[in-house]
Structure formats: C-alpha cells, structure tokens
Amino acid sequence: MLAIEGLSKHFGGVQAVHRVDLQVRGNEILGLIGPNGSGKSTIVNVVTGVFPPTEGRVRLRDRDITGWQPHRVLAAGMGRTFQSIRLFGGLTVWQNLWVAQKAKSWLAVDRASMKKIEATLEFCRLRDKKDELARNLGFGEQRRLELARVLAAEPDLLLLDEPAAGMNAAEIEDLRDRILALKQRGKTVVLIEHHMELVMGIAERVAVLNFGVKIAEGPPAAVQDDERVREAYLGHRR
C-alpha cells in the first residue's frame, strides 16, 4: 500500500529522520511508536507532503508521490490527522467535513455528499453536534471531529498522529473500536501513538523509531521483547 524507502529529513543540522524504510500493507493496522522527538510526526509530515524529504522516496500503490503537495496526496488516497488538534474553530462541525469530502460541486451541496457526511458524522457520533461551531466542542468531541474530517475525504490509508493524546480510558476504548471498525471497512491505518496498550492491543505490526532511525519492526509481542526497544523506550534495565 505505502512504501517508504530510505527516507531522510534534515532540518539544518538536525537529522529528524534518517534513512527509514517502512512498508505498510493493505488493510493492516501498523503501529508506529517511539519516544518524543524520535521522528514519528516528521515522517507523517514528509509522507503527506507538508515538507519535502531530504532524500528517499515515498510510493503509494506503486505511484511515486515523493514531494507531492498535500492536496494531491489526499486525492491519491492517503489522509492524516494532526497530533495537536487543528480544527477550523470558526466553522461548524458540518462545514468542517464539507470541504474535505470529494464533492463534485464547489458551490452547492449535492444529495449524495450530504448523505455521506451524515454517515461519517454518525460513525464518529457527532450527528447531534453538526451545527455546533467546532471551537465550542468538548475535547473528546474535537478529537472525533478531527477523525471525521479526514474520513470525509474517503482516503484508503489513514495516518493517525497520536489520536489518543489527552483522552481518558473510556474515550480510548471508544477510539479503539472505531479504528477496528475502519479496518473492517477495508481501510489501512498507520497509528502513531504513545499509548502502548492501545497500539499493542490492535496493531498487527509495530515499527519503532528512536532518534530518527528505525530500530525494530514486527508483531507487537516480538517488538515488546526487543532489547533495543526496551532501552529506547524504558531506559536501561536496572
């Protein structure tokens, strides 16, 4: 589905990401973990076209999308959410979804896209909030809107950048169900997360970054037992 080949991103002298290779298979949930500053969000930003890479290639379904602008990446089928919530506060919940979805008309709303928006809002349990301004929503609702908004664009591959940040246990449980439901609908999900329980619980494979380098990759159980991962994540064992 997505192939990242020898990807590097340097900001001045800082090597945020260094020669990372990563394959994402169709319809899998891949966990991408690593301590703060390990380069996870940089990978999301480079892959989705926010910054061009310093070197390396990004392929989406055999198309080389390296350096494409974000709107083209989305049109090619890859969408992302943001680590810090970046909603359009002055727009209503409904309006937040309206632009993202693949409507034909730029002026009016057609019935088909109206239905799709309603269904997405239903999926993210935001239907009764649709006329609310985004900035007036509660935190959990804003997180759900962030997901709903990218889902409205109907990407096949979703990069979720720390979707559980700041959530309580019940909300995380809820998010977990929603990600699993997305997989059932045939979506591919890359889950960038700090919340170990969530990642280890639903990811089929996990890749670990540390200081911009991939240090491990494999099934959750194997990765958890990996010595380098333990060191990077938990510090040296005493």
Add this chain to the structure above:
Amino acid sequence: MSDYAVSLLVRIGVEAFVALSAYLLLVIGRVSFGQQAFFVIGGYAAGIATALYGAPLAVGIMVGAVAAGVAGALLSAVMAPVGGIYFAAGSLAFGELVRVALLSFHYQVPVGADLTGPAGADGFRGVRALFTGGVSATAFMLAVAGLVALTFLAIALLLRSRWGEAMRMVGEDETASASLGVRVRRVAALTMAGAGALAGLGGGLFVHYATYMEPGHSDVMLGVHSLAYAFIGGLGTPLGPIIGVALDIGLLESFRFLAGYRMIVFGGLVMGLLVVRPRGLLDEVAVHRLSRLVAWGRR
C-alpha cells in the same frame, strides 16, 4: 437629499469596496496594507477608458475592475505562497510602489482642445464621463449603493459555498486545509485577484464622481482604514466591513463636534475593540448565533 449627504453616501459606498477587498484577504488569513494600490489602478484604468478613449461609463468602470483584478493576479504569482507578516510587508511595499510609480506616470492624449490623461504628480484630471453622460449625483449614489449591495450578496453567497469554506479554512490553518484537499495557493491567488478587482471597482466609481485621481489616493492610510473597517464591523460577515465604513465616515466624520478628533476617536475605537472583540462586532460566533436565531424563528 442635500449634496453633502449624497457625497457622504458615495464616499461610504466607494470605500466599502476597498474595505470588502481587504476583508476578502482577511478571510484567507492575509493582512493587506496595499489595497489602496488596486483602488488607484482601477481608477486610472477606468478614467483612461472613458476620458481618453470615450468608453461608456459602465464599460470604463468594468475596465478599471478588470485591470485591478489582473494586477492582483500578477501580484499573487509572487505573494500567494506568502503569509503572515511577510504578506503584510509585501502588500505595503506594493502599495508604495504603485504610488511612487504613478508620480512619474505620464500618459496624455489630446481630447478636443486639451491634453487629458495621467500627468505624474499632478494626477489625472478631467474624467467627466459622469457629467457629460448626464447622470445626476443622486442617481450615481443609488447606483453605487446598488453595486455595494450586489457585491455584499455575492460575497455572502460565496462564503456560504464550499469555495468560501475553503477560503475560511485557509484563513484558519493553511497546513491543515492543504491536508484536507484544499489547494491553498490557488485559493490565495484567486482571492487576491478578486480582492484587487473589488478595490478597482471602487476606484473606477470614485474617479468618475470626483472627476480626478492622483497618486496621493494610493496613500497607505486608505489601506489601513480598510483593514480597520473589517476589524470594527466584524470578520464573521461581509456586512462587517460595510458597517465599519458607515460608522467611520457616516458618524465620526460627519459629526462636526468631532472635527479634528476623528482620528483619535477612530484609533481609540479600533484599539478598544481589538481588546474587547478581537474579531469585530459581528465576529464568527455572533454571526453563528444570529443565524441560529433566525433558523429558530422560522420554525
């Protein structure tokens, strides 16, 4: 209606176009100190069309709007990817560039017995299409008011469309809107062209009412006022900048007892509002509440 009232209303109408032009750019998150440049480009182009080449008044005014729109589109080639303080600085530089360029812009042709046309620092005099065409000041004022109303409606409809939503998204967060499929540069470029055309329309109307225009009309204070109008009236609706103009020119300038103090009161008003209501009287939240109230009332 007294001549004074008519001229006051024409001024409100004309400046409303510049204010709406600055407002459109504020919608996409760009603060422009240079919309006065498009005002004079539109004015000069419209004046050249009617006074030098005998175009009908309506055609001349359209020529002005198109010329300023083209100028906006050309400027967007450089400025569309630029945001924040850089856009503000760039627009200010552009405004000054146009003003200074007009100081040495001579383009005079013989019309009848006289030479007519832009004459550098002396400005562009003798734009008489309004009077030779026999249009009364009152009729012209009504036409200006009608055009302001039409423009307001068009912008209000635009902002309710998906295009308008995309503009507002760009205004709030460019990276996030790009990630949701919005072509940020295209939105910025088209908005700059549209904003230029609006200010140019105002310029074309002004030059015919005043019969002249000079480089001084591209003074930066016009641009600053246009921005302030949107911040006073509110950024939530295109009615905001129009209210701002009406408040400033209609109230502050027409009250005799404020003579000499207008700028102090105006500046104080802007500063006070920036503290109390940073996005103006009719900000997004107020407009949202009002629209829900209307929807509720219809039930």
